[in-house]
Amino acid sequence: MQYCNKCIMPATRPEQVFTDGICDACHSAVDKHDKIDWDQRSVEFEEILSKYRGDGSRYDCIIPVSGGKDSCYQAITMRDKYGMTPLCVTHTPCDLTEVGLKNLNFLRDQGFDLIQISGNRKSYKELVRIGFFKLGDCCWPEHIGIFTAPVRIAVNYKIPLLIWGENSQFEYGGPAAKKENNFLDRNWLEQFQMSGHRLSDVVHDGVELNSIKTLLYPDDEEVNEVGVTGLFLGYFEKWDSKRNTDMCCSMGWNKNPDGPVEGAYNDFENLDCKWIGGLHDYMKFIKYGYGRATDQLCIEIRAGRMTREEAVIALRNSSEGQVPWKYIPDLMEYLNITKEEFTGNLDRFTNKMIFERDDETGQLIKDEDGNLIRRFFPG
Numbered sequence: 001m002q003y004c005n006k007c008i009m010p011a012t013r014p015e016q017v018f019t020d021g022i023c024d025a026c027h028s029a030v031d032k033h034d035k036i037d038w039d040q041r042s043v044e045f046e047e048i049l050s051k052y053r054g055d056g057s058r059y060d061c062i063i064p065v066s067g068g069k070d071s072c073y074q075a076i077t078m079r080d081k082y083g084m085t086p087l088c089v090t091h092t093p094c095d096l097t098e099v100g101l102k103n104l105n106f107l108r109d110q111g112f113d114l115i116q117i118s119g120n121r122k123s124y125k126e127l128v129r130i131g132f133f134k135l136g137d138c139c140w141p142e143h144i145g146i147f148t149a150p151v152r153i154a155v156n157y158k159i160p161l162l163i164w165g166e167n168s169q170f171e172y173g174g175p176a177a178k179k180e181n182n183f184l185d186r187n188w189l190e191q192f193q194m195s196g197h198r199l200s201d202v203v204h205d206g207v208e209l210n211s212i213k214t215l216l217y218p219d220d221e222e223v224n225e226v227g228v229t230g231l232f233l234g235y236f237e238k239w240d241s242k243r244n245t246d247m248c249c250s251m252g253w254n255k256n257p258d259g260p261v262e263g264a265y266n267d268f269e270n271l272d273c274k275w276i277g278g279l280h281d282y283m284k285f286i287k288y289g290y291g292r293a294t295d296q297l298c299i300e301i302r303a304g305r306m307t308r309e310e311a312v313i314a315l316r317n318s319s320e321g322q323v324p325w326k327y328i329p330d331l332m333e334y335l336n337i338t339k340e341e342f343t344g345n346l347d348r349f350t351n352k353m354i355f356e357r358d359d360e361t362g363q364l365i366k367d368e369d370g371n372l373i374r375r376f377f378p379g
Ligand SMILES: [Zn+2]
Pocket: 004, 005, 006, 007, 008, 009, 022, 023, 024, 025, 026
């Protein structure tokens, strides 16, 4: 398996392009730290905001939030640095954690109004089932709701400006055409968030579109009438998740109380949903051979806070690749499935080429905790 020479990202990452042995996210990082004129971008941003900024008597922008450190940073920055009057909008995840709820309340305690959109649990559960069994992504509807609910509110409340956080294609790698994008629209959503599965396909699985309204992107006509514009704050200022975390923590925001999230290196990402931190990332691991810790350690390398050697050691010591058992009983109960159905589905989505198998039977080899054994590791 090929790994980037600068960071520890394998070539199995979808949409990843390697040039001269270096992944495109590392190439973007050079632009981010050395080439981009951030002062110029900030001037550009101020020009745009001046067209939208109100006098405080009504909301002049929407901040899509999960309660995570990045979205809290966005809300606080837009209000305190740029003088905007944000309305925060969240889409309730599959199963909200205790710390996730605390962090949404943190935002409200900081003086922000929050609209929480929650789809009906009956249909939502069926979408989680489709995500888990058909797409190998238990949080599939969650990825969609995060992006559609704020746009729906923008249309309904007639607030045209949406401020998103980082452009993940720029920070984590993706098609060059989308890296230099400063805006998010329906195309972006469909290309990067839908796992190649259209919402309209769910009718074949017995889910009525009328029962999942919170997840449907508004019609082009509605979007155009309000003039909805979604911008990435990460295009206009140099994005730094660690800075965001430090700022939020200093104000009372909560990290994960149990230390690093299962499968992750750090303790401050993907805290809001019981499954997005552990199982969602584990399902990525069995498909592509890397998980959340790799993503996070690559960011540390690119930011110059860690050498590649240190990251390899940290990855070895992390829980990446271990089955995240903590909240799996909740998922089995939620979907009303047995442990055999659960593990059988994981095996179906496991890329058999990148894990050890029995020579004779071809079966995947697992340790007593059900963990797979990697055939490849960054060296
Ligand atoms: Zn790289």
